[in-house]
Amino acid sequence: MTFDVERPADVFDREQEWWALSRFATSDSPGATLGFVSGRRRQGKTVLLQALCEATGGFYYEALQAEPAESLRHLGAALARYQQRPGRLALDDWDEALEVLLGLSDDEPAPVVIDEFPYLVESAPDLPSRLQAMLGPRTRSRVASRARLVLCGSALAMMGRLLTADAPLRGRSSLLLTVDSFNFRTAAAFWGIEDPELAFRVYSVLGGTPAYAREFVDHDLPTSSVEFDDWVARAVLAPTSPLLHEGDSLLVAEPSIEARNPAVYHSVLGSLVAGRTRHGEIAAYLGHRNSDLGPVLSVLEEAGFVTRDDDVVRRRRPAYRIADPYLRFHYAVARPRRDRLRRPDGARQVWRDQQETYRAQVLGPTFEEMARTWVRHFAAPERLGGEVSEVGRTVVNDRSARRSYEVDVVAIGPAADNGRRELRVLGEAKVGQRLGHSALGKLGRVRELLTEQFDTTRTRLAVLRRGLRGRAAAARRPDRSRPALHRRTMTAAHAGGDRTRSLPSMHG
Template sequence: MKLSKPAEIFDRDVEWAELVRFATDERPGATLGVVSGRRRQGKTLLLYELARATDGFYFGATEATPAESLRRLGEALGRHTDAPGPLRLEDWSGAVDALLALGRRRPVTVVIDEFPYLARSSRDLPSIIQHALTPGRVERTESRTRLLLCGSALSFMGGLLAGSAPLRGRAGLELPVPPLDYRAAATFWGIEDPALAARVFAIVGGTPAYRREYVQDDVPDGPDDFDDWVMRAVLNPARPLFREARYLLAEDPDLRDPALYHSVLSAVAEGNGTRGGIAGYIGRKATDLQHPLTVLEDAGLLIREPDPLRSGRSRYRIAEPLITFYQAVMRPSWTALEQRRGADVWRRSNRRYSSAVLGPAFEEIVRQWALRFATPETFGGVVAEASAAVLSDPSTRTSLELDLVAFGEPPFGDGPRPLLAIGEVKWGRTLGRPELDRLGRARGLLAARPGLDVRNARLLLASAAGFTDELRHEARQRPDAVLVDPSRLYSGD
């Protein structure tokens, strides 16, 4: 069955198609799906519209005792089935069987939103669902309920199907709902100027709710309005976006030491991406950071990226742009911002915004462009991995930071892996011939490394400030030189 995506849902074509496929499966037997993603990404809208389109059942859980949750679920089931009154649910075993009974005659979508609220107050609930979905059990085999469990607590949702968890092996759908990519975000915000889109994305990222509910569709009216927009929409204590970064940490129950986690995130926002750098910034031993780093990773707030050129080395970056902005710009001046001195704070913070927020965000946009939007002709192959890296130069005992290292698909057998490109990315600096020569030297160093095929590696230079005439002339003569500006990132390949 094909169900048209409701007009209220922007983008999300892949997610909608997967949900429709799962919900309309005609095969006998109840099935389970798990939907996860950080808050404000539109999961609830997706699932509510799916339940409505399929004449299914939607239940949004709240923080409550098990008795209250069962009572609310019974009331919702009574209304859905047109019963003369609420269904009396004695326990969760009976409740799950009542949900399976909804699908006795046809496939029925059953959505339990904010499932972690229920599971935290009734810790045996995942095991009860596992038992209810036991192969051969009559309540399962005679049902075609398509049960979808949804939650925003990523650490909890990630553990539902992991390792020895009760529901491992039971789910037929495991669907993450990520933030919009930078191109989709620009379209969603209605921003056509590429440089302006990048500046806005560096603050709010691809979270849909930040445009609608959090700034009430207040969009910068061109590049000249950007500074005023930051002051009225982000640094304004009367707007919900002002405290959102704090709430993102407070909402996750696994983040039990907020001071420590804020310090770790602040260290990363200041450019300390290695474990040693983070430890030095917050005054802890590197060995003491295993737990907080793991918790922040599981919560979807930190991303650990292995360095492809240095075995065993990794760097961390913050997953949510708004948190980076908060840590770099807002947190150091929180009292002044609460006193409505946002204009002074923003004037003093422009340089920090450019270096700690916009620069790293622009680098990540370039890496995402290489992975998702650049054609194979641009790099001489399909980019399978793109990240930052540090290259050691043994002759000078120095290190070269590469903003982009793009690899092709791993070869079959034991052949060398193709290196498709290395690159330098700068937001506010005009790039010229010296930067191209620097990349050429780096490529020469990589050519001496075993296991890499650098013969066709491109030298990529990306800048929002432009390129010198000399560099543009050189790039026209050299097929291995790739110049990328914001216009190409947002509309070209």
């Protein structure tokens, strides 16, 4: 049995996250329970957890990056304030601290939150094992408690290691919640920007991190496309802007990177925005051996800075991309020109000079990912020709023409009774380019090349374009002499892939 906890008015969106947290916090299950909350910094985890504790009378504690003795003193002071005692509660060790935390709720379920838990594990590596012992199935500390213990952290690699197969707390939790960045739709609503073009541009700079639109720019957002360039110069690229330095700060705040050589991680992210997305390409670009970069890419992936995208057609050919639009902007535009940005009026000059870099390395990749997100999460199945089980990108070789084709959006359906999977959509997604007959011809040729591997009888060809001063548009080929491109309806995405329209009698 659970109880609904009203979401506070100042918590924007996050309905699913709030439901999961309130359900966990009020669960009538016997004994203490354990939950994990993770997510990159600035996503609003602390706001959610503090609001949860305020609404339910729970205990919230944000850990320090400190030695164990200082952390215990700090926790003791927080416990005394919560229990309305004078001074602080003396805690001799972590066993005693965990006993006290689990004992905060013995009658009714209530959340007990430890935020930035990785800070404590850094200085007390045996803490997870001690907690495991406390939460044993028949231990007194667990059976006598109704605490809903939440361990939260922004160090994604370390939080992930707490749940690996051989980790002490593996299998002990009943909540695993990740707080992600807002998608484009939610971010635009959060900013209050209704103009699709302006929202797309702002998203390409800030991404969907809530704090970047509030504290980091002091609530200063452009109100029209005319203001956008001035806003980037004054709020993002100015030497005094926190956003100019945030990218580097995020990297060194990840313990698994800080303990190594951060320079190589910065270089790898720089190579990704330059278009070197495969393991071998990155190694060659940086002058490293392939074997040297494997651990670096793994850490960046575990920490949430990059994502590994497998080619959905040609398996075992993964490509890496920066996971966040803000980081993409940082490494493409801001970080390489930090010296110039410190000069008088440097922000305006750099921004004016880097428009082509911004279009090619920031706007283009951002829109491609938004198009895949739209197909994956927002497009109705009937617009795609049926259910979709996999969405991604691919590179297809054309041996007869001695060339290869890159396809930005590929949607594949589940296997049919005959074992063949249906190729639902092949799509081209571009910003500021006119896409017409040549783009559709390329997609038609790719469809022919994939006929043996997939069922392509109902494959739809989609051309998605984000105009720099207008809505996204879809190309149309009126020439009926090419019947292979004229079977069914093609779907186009508007406003960065969030609204749709069907264009009848188009290239299917």
